[in-house]
Amino acid sequence: MSSPLDGLITELENNFTTPRRLAVIGSTSFWNHSTPAICEITGRKLAQIEDIVLLTGGVSGVPETLSRSFWRHQKPESTSRILHIQPKGFIPYDYGENLTAGDTFPQRRWVLAHLAPVYLLLEGGPGALQEAQWALKAGAIVIPVGCTGGAAKTVYTELTANSEWLKNQWYTETAIAAWQDINNTKASVETITTAIMILIEQALEQKANFTHTKETLITELENVLVAGNWQAANEITFALFHEKIPKDLENPGLIHYGDLDKIPDHILREIDRLWVYYSQGRFGFSVQWLIYYQVILESRINNDMEWQDNFREKVGRSDYILGYNRDEVNFDLDFKLDLLPPGYLPWFFWYDSTNTNLRSGIIGGGGIGWEAILFVASLLERCGIIYPENKVWSRAELTDAISKGECNFCRGNFQGIDLQGLDLSGCYFIKSDFSYSNLSNCKLNQTNFYSANLYEANLENVQCGKTFFQKANLEGTIFTGSQFTAVNFFQC
Known part of the structure; x- marks a missing residue:
């Protein structure tokens, strides 16, 4: 994740006074006959949102058409802004604010891909595809309007193939329907733009909700997950939970699973989304719950101990581990992803007041009982991660x-x-x-x-x-x- 441009990214971020930032990326010339109208109407609708920063790469086509429409339809008293992020030497636009980032297009793409929590992609060639992939890797939400083709169709197809990510990201029926609409080539422009706005508003709300945490542990969690450092990610996940739960006065290092309902919904959703996304659908609380649920269905026996034993075996933890010491040399989770069974992580930490000996288990496995996994499942249900209507x-x-x-x-x-x-x-x-x-x-x-x-x-x-x-x-x-x-x- 490190780059010589990171300092420039930090410098540019000082221009933002709101977490509600949306970057528009895509083709510099139109290939789909409906894309200009989609850009025009989306820009007009976005102009009705207060206190939003619209970012572009300072190029023609999709970014210019949408941002000009946004600019024309803004209310005089609007606090929203348009920022064009351009390489050195480019002619500044006659609307919005122009900022310089990098000497070349690849450098500018890298910077832009790290400036917004949400990206809207329409059409697009290799450059836009690279931008979207960098943004996804940085933990942003990318909304690819698949019906416009090009890079947007490619990204839409890739994201849709990850069913666990999709369910966790768009966790309401309205958002799921909107996600389908943006890929429908037979849908009207009004239907498509309405769907785009539904997804943008949910994404902006989701990202704005955890801005205060994003600056610390959420960012750390993303970074170690990107690097495949599963052990560090596991410890940060526990730290995120511990940060949101009032400390036990007698045992300050202890988390009672009954206190987990104090974890805000948006934090729990984001933790699970990051685990699912960066593990390619192999890890995460929702993945573990689906495995545990399947164990129940396959067992045909109402025996919670048998369910727990079968669950541990499926996720690669057949030994009933009551605890371990953090200094043990055999504690190493940083294996190759494809060598770890689905549901292996997160491996929940529950430790004592000395912060040295850890009781451990996957939700409901190891040292944690059947009640714990059902309690965590109730939290996932509460914030819309599991269970259909x-x-x-x-x-x-x-x-x-x-x-x-x-x-x-x-x-x-x-x-x-x-x-x-x-x-x-x-x-x-x-x-x-x-x-x-x-x-x-x-x-x-x-x-x-x-x-x-x-x-x-x-x-x-x-x-x-x-x-x-x-x-x-x-x-x-x-x-x-x-x-x-x-x-x-x-x-x-």
């Missing part, structure tokens, strides 16, 4: 899915429907809603209702063998005449 099921849809061998109905909405007499044995209804539903006379052997809502549900005359109701809401649930064998009602 609840699917509303009908009796017919459920019976059809079961007849086809499906068993994963977690997060489903079964509220108020009549499921009387169905055989739901072996199915997973983790966090599903059965309030006011009729499950009388159902077979529920080895069925998993962990944290499900069964408020005032009718479970008369059901067969429950090794059924899992841990943490389920059973207020008003009717069990008259039901048969129970080895049922888990813990914390209900």
Whole structure:
């Protein structure tokens, strides 16, 4: 990441009074017939945003067309600015502010690629592609309007192929739909520009939220992840968590997993996004949760210890490690990426007041129990990293899915429907809603209702063998005449 131009980057950053910075990159001449209109309308819409800095490379085509439209449509009292970053010797533009960066185009590209948290890419050749790749490597969000072709299409395709990154980056249904729209060659210009604005506004908000942290540990985390220094990244991740959690007065070096809900959503999302992106989808809390979730689905047994053991084995930690000393010579995580199994990291640190002996584990593995991974999962859910929106099921849809061998109905909405007499044995209804539903006379052997809502549900005359109701809401649930064998009602 180091460069002789880093000092110049720092100097130029002194010109910015706001973290809301958007750089526009792309072709210097238009190849797609709709691109000029997209630039014109996007510039007009951007002009309605207050206190934003629009950066360009001081070239014609996409950057000039969009920024001129932005300039023409600005309100007289607007605090927004336009900054053109140009190599030495270039003729300054007659609008906005002109700043010099480097002697050549490659030098200017490097500088521009490190000045903004968000980049908008339309069309583009090899130079714009290089700019976008540098910006991504620096941890910026790049919005490539794939429908315009060129470098934008290339970057869009590459980013979309990383499904975990995509889900973590655009974590709302509106943003996901917008991401699809910017690649739709049949969409109208209005649809495309509306989608662009949705993505820009979410990206700017996300980056602005952690500006105070970005200056320290987030920047350090990015740098070590770029370098593939996984051990350092792991320690910085713990430090980020520890920075946001009030210190334990008796044991100042200890983090209680129940305090993790004090981690701000945007920090948790950013940590997970960086791990997923720089590990090419192999590491991250969301990756670990998906592996753990799959373990639950594959086990067909409601046994949390077995789930934990299988999870540790899948992520390459079959030994039950209670702790280690930081000075041990065999503690070395800096292996080649392709030699580490998916989900191997982050390896959470939980250490004592002396800050020397560390209890360790991947969320829920090693020294951390099953409750910890489910708690961390609830945080990921809270900030939109995992779990899809609840699917509303009908009796017919459920019976059809079961007849086809499906068993994963977690997060489903079964509220108020009549499921009387169905055989739901072996199915997973983790966090599903059965309030006011009729499950009388159902077979529920080895069925998993962990944290499900069964408020005032009718479970008369059901067969429950090794059924899992841990943490389920059973207020008003009717069990008259039901048969129970080895049922888990813990914390209900």
